Amino acid sequence: DAKTTQPTSMDCAEGRAANLPCNHSTISGNEYVYWYRQIHSQGPQYIIHGLKNNETNEMASLIITEDRKSSTLILPHATLRDTAVYYCIVRARHNAGNNRKLIWGLGTSLAVNP
Amino acid sequence: GAGVSQSPSNKVTEKGKDVELRCDPISGHTALYWYRQSLGQGLEFLIYFQGNSAPDKSGLPSDRFSAERTGGSVSTLTIQRTQQEDSAVYLCASSATGGTGELFFGEGSRLTVL
16 A cells, blocks of 8 residues: 655644645555544544545545645634544555555644634 | 444453453444554554455454454454553444445544553
8 A cells, every 4th residue: 555644743723724735656546545534532534535636525625636646635614623633545445455454654633723 | 323333442451361342333334444553653454354255364463363253243353361562442444345435433442451
């Protein structure tokens, strides 16, 4: 599985957009970019995923560069409840081969401040 | 239930004792994962079950760790002769084969070995 690089921590003011970057320069053609977040003392929660097109859902937007080597997760109006560790991982969609192991880094610890 | 259920939520045991952790995945999900998360660390893959296929045990750290999944549903992770370094949060996740690939996590079982 391709590995990802994320900043260790970020701060964001409540109500402002939080832009969380992720580098995945070794991503292969069949690998998707997935984002999860983990609020303190809870299990990780799926946010969004994409292959090459930008994606948006009720939680966030995902912007993937044309060369697919990096992406940005955007929380358009961050709230205090968005304070969490955000993980960017890459994987093929199907549960086969090494895809199942899902290499999880340390993620980005986002602090949303009042 | 609607989500992945794990029990116990907290377990304190003495060094050398055996422990069993239980995971009840989302109904109909054929893939089940166990991860371990030590304090301040990312998720470490332990074992993966997919339908009736042989499990991928490549992430189990030692032969004291084992897991089974009965009837393609509930899974039990067993740690024999626990050591202090086994202290961590053990997370279970399930996913639907053929779905969009996202993992649904339980709240985890926090194991403390004294």
